[in-house]
Amino acid sequence: MPSLTYRLRRANLNRIESILALALIFGVIASMTDVLIGDRGLNTVYMGTVVDIFLRGMYLSLYITTASFALGLGIGFLVGWIRTTRTVPFKRLLRDFRLTSADASSHASSQYLLFGLSIVWTGLKYVVRRIMDGYVEIMRGTPLFVQIFFVWSIFIVFLTRMPERDLLAVLLAMTINTGGYQGEIFRGGLQTVHSGQVEAARALGLSRWRAMRYVVLPQTLRLITPPLTNEYIGLLKASALAFYFGVQELTYYAKQEAFSGHVFEAFILTSALYLIVTFTLAKVITMIERRYRIPGLGIQQAPAAGKLSRKETAASG
Amino acid sequence: MIRVEDIHKHFGALHVLRGITLDIARGEVVVVVGPSGSGKSTLLRCVNLLVEPDEGRVFIDGVHVNTPDIRPEWVRQQVGMVFQSFNLFTHLTAVQNVTLGLIRVKGTDKDAAEKRGKELLARVGLAAKADAYPAELSGGQQQRVAIARALAMDPKAMLFDEPTSALDPEYIREVLDVMTALAREGMTMIVVSHEMGFARGVASRIVFLDEGKVLEEGPPEEVFAHPKNERTRAFFSKILR
Amino acid sequence: MEAPDVVSVAKGHPRYLTRRTGIRYLEMAVGAILFLILLQLALGYDVLDGGFWSRFAGTYARGFIGTLTYTAVVIPVSAVIGFFGGWARVTRHRVLSWPVAVFVDFFRGIPPLVLVIFAYLFGPDFLPQQLYSRGMALTIAALAIAFHSAAYQVEIFRAGFQSIPRGQMEAAEALGMSRWQTMRHVILPQTFRLSLPPLGNEFATVIKDTSLIGIVGASEMVALGQEFNQQVLISGTGPLVWIFAVWTIIALTYFAITFLVTRLLLGLEHRYHTPGLEAISL
Numbered sequence: 128m129p130s131l132t133y134r135l136r137r138a139n140l141n142r143i144e145s146i147l148a149l150a151l152i153f154g155v156i157a158s159m160t161d162v163l164i165g166d167r168g169l170n171t172v173y174m175g176t177v178v179d180i181f182l183r184g185m186y187l188s189l190y191i192t193t194a195s196f197a198l199g200l201g202i203g204f205l206v207g208w209i210r211t212t213r214t215v216p217f218k219r220l221l222r223d224f225r226l227t228s229a230d231a232s233s234h235a236s237s238q239y240l241l242f243g244l245s246i247v248w249t250g251l252k253y254v255v256r257r258i259m260d261g262y263v264e265i266m267r268g269t270p271l272f273v274q275i276f277f278v279w280s281i282f283i284v285f286l287t288r289m290p291e292r293d294l295l296a297v298l299l300a301m302t303i304n305t306g307g308y309q310g311e312i313f314r315g316g317l318q319t320v321h322s323g324q325v326e327a328a329r330a331l332g333l334s335r336w337r338a339m340r341y342v343v344l345p346q347t348l349r350l351i352t353p354p355l356t357n358e359y360i361g362l363l364k365a366s367a368l369a370f371y372f373g374v375q376e377l378t379y380y381a382k383q384e385a386f387s388g389h390v391f392e393a394f395i396l397t398s399a400l401y402l403i404v405t406f407t408l409a410k411v412i413t414m415i416e417r418r419y420r421i422p423g424l425g426i427q428q429a430p431a432a433g434k435l436s437r438k439e440t441a442a443s444g
Numbered sequence: 445m446i447r448v449e450d451i452h453k454h455f456g457a458l459h460v461l462r463g464i465t466l467d468i469a470r471g472e473v474v475v476v477v478g479p480s481g482s483g484k485s486t487l488l489r490c491v492n493l494l495v496e497p498d499e500g501r502v503f504i505d506g507v508h509v510n511t512p513d514i515r516p517e518w519v520r521q522q523v524g525m526v527f528q529s530f531n532l533f534t535h536l537t538a539v540q541n542v543t544l545g546l547i548r549v550k551g552t553d554k555d556a557a558e559k560r561g562k563e564l565l566a567r568v569g570l571a572a573k574a575d576a577y578p579a580e581l582s583g584g585q586q587q588r589v590a591i592a593r594a595l596a597m598d599p600k601a602m603l604f605d606e607p608t609s610a611l612d613p614e615y616i617r618e619v620l621d622v623m624t625a626l627a628r629e630g631m632t633m634i635v636v637s638h639e640m641g642f643a644r645g646v647a648s649r650i651v652f653l654d655e656g657k658v659l660e661e662g663p664p665e666e667v668f669a670h671p672k673n674e675r676t677r678a679f680f681s682k683i684l685r
Numbered sequence: 686m687e688a689p690d691v692v693s694v695a696k697g698h699p700r701y702l703t704r705r706t707g708i709r710y711l712e713m714a715v716g717a718i719l720f721l722i723l724l725q726l727a728l729g730y731d732v733l734d735g736g737f738w739s740r741f742a743g744t745y746a747r748g749f750i751g752t753l754t755y756t757a758v759v760i761p762v763s764a765v766i767g768f769f770g771g772w773a774r775v776t777r778h779r780v781l782s783w784p785v786a787v788f789v790d791f792f793r794g795i796p797p798l799v800l801v802i803f804a805y806l807f808g809p810d811f812l813p814q815q816l817y818s819r820g821m822a823l824t825i826a827a828l829a830i831a832f833h834s835a836a837y838q839v840e841i842f843r844a845g846f847q848s849i850p851r852g853q854m855e856a857a858e859a860l861g862m863s864r865w866q867t868m869r870h871v872i873l874p875q876t877f878r879l880s881l882p883p884l885g886n887e888f889a890t891v892i893k894d895t896s897l898i899g900i901v902g903a904s905e906m907v908a909l910g911q912e913f914n915q916q917v918l919i920s921g922t923g924p925l926v927w928i929f930a931v932w933t934i935i936a937l938t939y940f941a942i943t944f945l946v947t948r949l950l951l952g953l954e955h956r957y958h959t960p961g962l963e964a965i966s967l
């Protein structure tokens with residue numbers, strides 16, 4: 128079998144396929160646009176005039192996303208931390224107690240007191256952890272829409288006359304929501320690092336807090352940067368819901384302009400803006416990931432819709 | 445019975461096989477050795493057409509097989525292959541691995557296939573593990589199942605691509621024993637391996653490959669004791685004690 | 686939710702519910718009830734109020750059925766598209782993989798809500814005049830959700846395909862199997878098993894996303910719930926705190942549905958579990 132022509136044929140095939148693929152893509156897009164715009168044509172003048180409103184809307188979208196994300200960061204860390212601290216199992220406490228009480232030289236009453244305290248402390252930690260687990264489960268198991276409604280109705284009923292009531296309600300709901308998801312991300316990150324590292328650090332003489340600060344945290348932060356940025360992108364997309372409650376972010380204006388008759392123009396502007404932002408952010412993730420990646424260490428999660436984040440657009444794509 | 449004639453293969457800019465001609469008679473056990481990157485695995489894959497040569501012809505039993513007229517699947521039924529990384533189908537049990545080819549390619553009915561499968565597993569010493577999944581087997585056991593799987597197709601010849609290179613030392617022996625038994629039964633085998641003990645004991649011929657060319661070939665005693673080529677000498681001095 | 690402890694993978698029907706998981710569910714149920722009680726005390730409502738239910742039951746039932754219907758439509762559609770799309774993404778035929786890549790990037794980069802709104806607005810334009818109806822527009826909006834999820838599922842299945850070791854295909858071909866046979870008996874079964882875990886999560890998300898269709902007027906729980914609440918707020922059909930009850934019930938319903946679906950998939954996962962085939966929760 129002649130080699131040269133075979134290779135040329137394969138290369139040509141690829142080139143042909145590429146052209147076909149591109150033709151297919153553009154063909155579909157072109158025919159769809161044709162159906163939608165038809166003879167009316169695209170009102171680019173209108174688009175020009177309305178762009179800055181849309182940009183203003185995007186600005187607000189980014190604002191509320193960033194605000195709730197930032198607050199969620201703190202919550203997420205707390206939740207993740209609480210869920211990964213180790214609790215001594217009840218049986219062991221009991222056993223330790225029995226062992227120490229066998230040694231008759233110690234004072235009985237202080238023994239019982241200590242034991243009682245440790246039981247209470249363990250019990251408390253246990254309850255708090257279960258609450259945190261529940262919090263995360265609720266956030267993941269119910270739609271954000273419902274969550275916002277719930278918080279918003281509380282505001283409507285009890286805080287009717289608060290200024291910026293709607294905006295604050297949405298912000299609060301989004302913060303609580305992202306806090307839950309981030310809690311899961313932090314938990315994953317902390318867990319991946321936790322085990323041997325803390326031991327090694329303590330063995331070196333570092334206190335619990337210093338071990339956390341100098342060993343665990345740096346690694347955790349590097350590990351969770353990809354899922355966190357994915358969470359941010361997901362939150363940005365979820366922020367579109369805010370329009371329903373009167374918050375004048377991008378989707379609000381999109382709907383407004385769409386219903387005033389310029390449906391397709393509004394759609395193009397809106398999608399373009401969202402796509403630009405999400406793409407840029409995704410590229411940023413890839414860059415950050417590449418720079419701060421710890422070789423050989425990765426979080427347990429799937430590229431798309433893993434257990435950790437609401438929806439991840441994989442950096443790899 | 446197997447002949448490769450002036451085989452050339454390029455991977456991109458890399459000229460991996462540079463005109464290899466080899467004749468393997470029925471019942472021969474040919475062991476191919478050479479430094480990594482010399483093209484041994486590629487050569488093997490040209491025989492059962494997992495890789496298509498850019499130039500040259502491959503003959504099996506006198507039939508020119510690397511033409512568009514012949515279905516590669518037919519070729520692969522004539523020549524079985526055992527891989528370095530075993531490549532057992534992880535979602536199937538051992539016996540299912542062995543019978544898959546029988547049922548789906550040869551069209552054997554399920555019960556006959558299962559019977560044959562268990563026979564073959566017994567032949568490689570794994571009758572007890574018929575219903576185990578690959579993940580539950582040791583490396584040596586997995587490789588033996590892989591051999592049974594290839595044998596199930598009743599091939600005229602068997603290709604082995606570094607069958608023991610991925611095994612822990614304690615498992616190498618059991619696989620080599622199976623291969624030795626096969627050789628004694630008269631199976632035509634082409635083996636790429638670094639196991640010189642096996643080569644010395646079982647091979648009818650050693651082929652030394654370097655940079656895509658056959659530099660030397662001959663019976664093991666000759667090639668090991670009196671390598672004619674400088675590079676062959678260098679290679680063997682590194683791996684023979 | 687951590688994965689349940691696998692007791693043993695006995696032949697046929699592996700037991701995957703252990704005593705510990707049983708206890709965990711009990712704890713969750715107790716915790717949920719406690720939380721609900723606290724919440725109700727704090728805000729001053731009661732989900733068990735008979736008077737409330739006499740008014741809400743009808744609306745709720747309609748909404749529930751609506752949500753279920755949309756779920757039943759969207760999940761299969763998205764799964765089919767996602768699966769074949771994922772397959773297309775891994776072929777070397779660019780005619781298949783490039784368009785799918787564009788599809789994925791587009792539908793993942795835009796908020797599902799935006800997709801729903803615009804699908805509703807100009808979706809019907811793609812249909813011949815006769816089929817024009819509000820019901821059709823809503824169906825298209827639902828399809829928008831399906832496509833959005835499908836984009837994610839393409840990535841899930843793609844990862845599934847790609848995490849199958851290369852050697853599997855080689856080995857199958859070495860046995861003389863054709864491309865198609867290899868796909869059917871070796872690659873696809875493993876992809877299916879590998880993709881199940883992240884898929885459950887994605888299905889849960891889709892179920893929650895059906896609430897977005899309510900914005901364009903579908904009769905599902907959230908939209909009808911809000912309608913009911915507007916009545917309460919404006920016409921005073923009941924005390925204001927009924928609003929909280931409505932949202933609590935709806936939230937619980939969603940929770941129950943997503944819980945069931947994820948459990949179902951976990952069950953599937955264990956039914957087809959093969960030791961050594963690690964899921965792509967990589």
